Amino acid sequence: MAALALAVVVAAPHFLGIYLTNVMIRALFLGVLALTVDLVWGYTGILTFGQSAFYGIGAYACALVFTHWGFGPGWFAAALVIAIVSAALVAWLVGLLSFYHGASPLYSSIMTLALPIVLVQIIFAGGTFTGSSSGLSGFPTYYWSLATWFVIAGALLVVVAAFAWLFVRGDFGRILIAIRENEDRCAYLGIPVSRIKTGLFVVCGAIGAVAGFGYAAFTDVVAPELAGFLLGTESLIWVALGGRATLIGPILGAIGIDVTSSYLSGSLPFLWKFIVGVAFVVVIILLPNGIASLVTGAWRRYKRHGKDGAAAHMHRETVTLVPAKGRGLEENLAADTSPIRIEALTCRYGSLTVLDGIEVEGRRGELLSIVGPNGAGKTTLMRCISNGSERSGGEVTIGGETIGRKSPQKIVALGVGRSFQNTSLFDSLTVGDCLRLARYRIDGARYFERSDKVALPEPALDILKATGLDRQLGLETRYLSHGMKRGLELAMVLATEPRVLLLDEPTAGLTKAERTAIGSVLTRLVEDYGLCVFLIEHDLDFVREISSRIVVLHQGKMLLDGSVEEVVSSDLVKAVYSGQETEAPA
Numbered sequence: 001m002a003a004l005a006l007a008v009v010v011a012a013p014h015f016l017g018i019y020l021t022n023v024m025i026r027a028l029f030l031g032v033l034a035l036t037v038d039l040v041w042g043y044t045g046i047l048t049f050g051q052s053a054f055y056g057i058g059a060y061a062c063a064l065v066f067t068h069w070g071f072g073p074g075w076f077a078a079a080l081v082i083a084i085v086s087a088a089l090v091a092w093l094v095g096l097l098s099f100y101h102g103a104s105p106l107y108s109s110i111m112t113l114a115l116p117i118v119l120v121q122i123i124f125a126g127g128t129f130t131g132s133s134s135g136l137s138g139f140p141t142y143y144w145s146l147a148t149w150f151v152i153a154g155a156l157l158v159v160v161a162a163f164a165w166l167f168v169r170g171d172f173g174r175i176l177i178a179i180r181e182n183e184d185r186c187a188y189l190g191i192p193v194s195r196i197k198t199g200l201f202v203v204c205g206a207i208g209a210v211a212g213f214g215y216a217a218f219t220d221v222v223a224p225e226l227a228g229f230l231l232g233t234e235s236l237i238w239v240a241l242g243g244r245a246t247l248i249g250p251i252l253g254a255i256g257i258d259v260t261s262s263y264l265s266g267s268l269p270f271l272w273k274f275i276v277g278v279a280f281v282v283v284i285i286l287l288p289n290g291i292a293s294l295v296t297g298a299w300r301r302y303k304r305h306g307k308d309g310a311a312a313h314m315h316r317e318t319v320t321l322v323p324a325k326g327r328g329l330e331e332n333l334a335a336d337t338s339p340i341r342i343e344a345l346t347c348r349y350g351s352l353t354v355l356d357g358i359e360v361e362g363r364r365g366e367l368l369s370i371v372g373p374n375g376a377g378k379t380t381l382m383r384c385i386s387n388g389s390e391r392s393g394g395e396v397t398i399g400g401e402t403i404g405r406k407s408p409q410k411i412v413a414l415g416v417g418r419s420f421q422n423t424s425l426f427d428s429l430t431v432g433d434c435l436r437l438a439r440y441r442i443d444g445a446r447y448f449e450r451s452d453k454v455a456l457p458e459p460a461l462d463i464l465k466a467t468g469l470d471r472q473l474g475l476e477t478r479y480l481s482h483g484m485k486r487g488l489e490l491a492m493v494l495a496t497e498p499r500v501l502l503l504d505e506p507t508a509g510l511t512k513a514e515r516t517a518i519g520s521v522l523t524r525l526v527e528d529y530g531l532c533v534f535l536i537e538h539d540l541d542f543v544r545e546i547s548s549r550i551v552v553l554h555q556g557k558m559l560l561d562g563s564v565e566e567v568v569s570s571d572l573v574k575a576v577y578s579g580q581e582t583e584a585p586a
């Protein structure tokens with residue numbers, strides 16, 4: 001396919017009789033830059049203003065080496081390596097500072113905003129070495145014909161687009177979309193979100209640098225604007241107008257706007273900027289997914305034609321579900337350490353103490369229900385177990401290892417699986433994609449392909465069968481019923497092979513039959529696989545039926561930790577639930 005596209009690029013100018021100009025060749029290099037912005041922002045949701053910095057680094061690496069050190073095939077290769085390595089290093093540093101566990105998305109946007117500004121100041125401060133505000137020009141380069149440069153720039157764009165196409169269709173592309181849609185859920189499935197974002201930023205930075213390098217070698221001129229914030233913002237506009245998370249949209253957006261701007265900005269200097277600004281606002285309001293969505297939307301409607309209901313939203317999914325081999329959930333049966341121990345746990349938000357001195361040990365093969373009135377601190381307890389930075393004091397030990405300040409993703413690796421009070425999935429991904437994602441921690445993901453098998457532990461397969469999800473693998477999760485979503489979330493959590501399962505109101509909103517089904521799955525997990533389940537539930541009949549032990553929380557303190565009979569017959573618990581007891585005992 002890439003070869004065919006390359007042939008088209010080579011032959012197109014001759015067949016179309018296109019009059020090649022510098023502007024068109026520059027637009028092709030900028031198309032590559034737009035693709036990297038699309039991967040970072042469109043697919044992964046990282047709003048970056050600083051992709052131009054990498055373009056500038058590539059351009060200046062070329063200009064500086066050819067101006068100050070030398071020119072020839074060896075120097076060309078050396079300059080290209082310097083461009084790629086410097087851009088990758090800067091991207092890695094920015095990634096480390098922007099995507100650490102707990103950093104808000106706003107923070108990474110500010111970092112990427114600062115990057116081109118800082119880089120331009122460095123260029124200004126470089127004096128004659130960098131050419132300061134005038135840049136560098138007239139350095140030796142390959143003075144090939146416009147047709148040759150057109151082929152080089154076109155080939156670069158085609159190759160990058162072809163790899164990007166394979167990449168976004170593969171397993172890893174789904175992970176990028178999952179991070180954009182629900183970063184928290186990814187982290188609680190054990191997916192190393194920070195590492196993936198940083199890695200993507202490094203690769204896209206390096207590709208941006210190659211494009212900038214090519215542009216500088218072609219034009220023989222570099223200026224600080226190539227690394228500037230304005231180009232960074234313009235590249236966002238190309239992607240937004242063309243169509244985020246489509247590959248053709250950003251390419252057409254970059255080429256279309258850059259070429260038209262070059263022709264029209266001379267004759268309509270102010271009006272043209274105004275037209276682009278108005279077009280941007282109109283497209284964002286009327287077509288939030290860009291102009292390409294007109295085509296993709298029409299294509300989807302065509303595919304759906306004649307189909308009704310869920311079938312209309314079903315994607316072709318060739319994945320096969322198979323039983324997971326290896327250690328699996330069964331390993332819990334042989335474990336000799338306590339799955340979970342909570343000691344003197346406290347959690348404060350400012351002056352508000354939400355949890356105070358919680359001491360609980362969860363044993364293997366035990367279903368421990370956590371009950372208490374609204375606001376007692378049950379969900380906060382789940383948060384403190386599954387995220388090391390949530391608690392203010394005390395310690396949580398999972399399978400003999402303390403969680404310290406570990407991130408959710410690292411705590412999943414210790415063996416904690418968590419489902420949320422409000423079902424937390426990925427709306428635009430299919431059931432099959434969600435299951436692949438859930439296995440990322442154990443089975444990894446393919447970069448340029450979709451894996452055709454997903455290995456799952458037996459109980460997860462049972463849930464999928466019981467809920468009919470195994471026949472809906474190609475359906476986007478937004479079209480699932482509430483009960484199916486709950487079932488899928490539980491199957492995904494089990495796919496991570498936890499030893500401790502934290503379930504926050506898993507039966508809320510389910511029918512009686514669905515509640516019974518979930519109850520029998522939980523009982524099996526505990527009895528046959530030795531899992532330790534922490535269950536938050538308001539349905540006390542359900543709690544009574546399936547629990548081995550109950551912990552009662554009230555106003556952040558432990559009121560009681562005992563058997564079902566002890567809790568049910570406790571006058572104190574009755575008083576708390578009837579509202580007579582308002583103060584937690586000291």
Ligand SMILES: Nc1ncnc2c1ncn2[C@@H]1O[C@H](COP(=O)(O)OP(=O)(O)OP(=O)(O)O)[C@@H](O)[C@H]1O
Binds near residue numbers: 374377
């Ligand atoms: N991030 C936060 N900042 C401040 N207060 C918080 C925060 N998170 C929780 N709280 C407070 O902590 C208390 C316990 O909340 P939590 O959600 O843990 O209760 P819960 O027992 O799970 O309640 P419910 O049964 O209604 O879900 C509440 O008073 C809540 O307002």
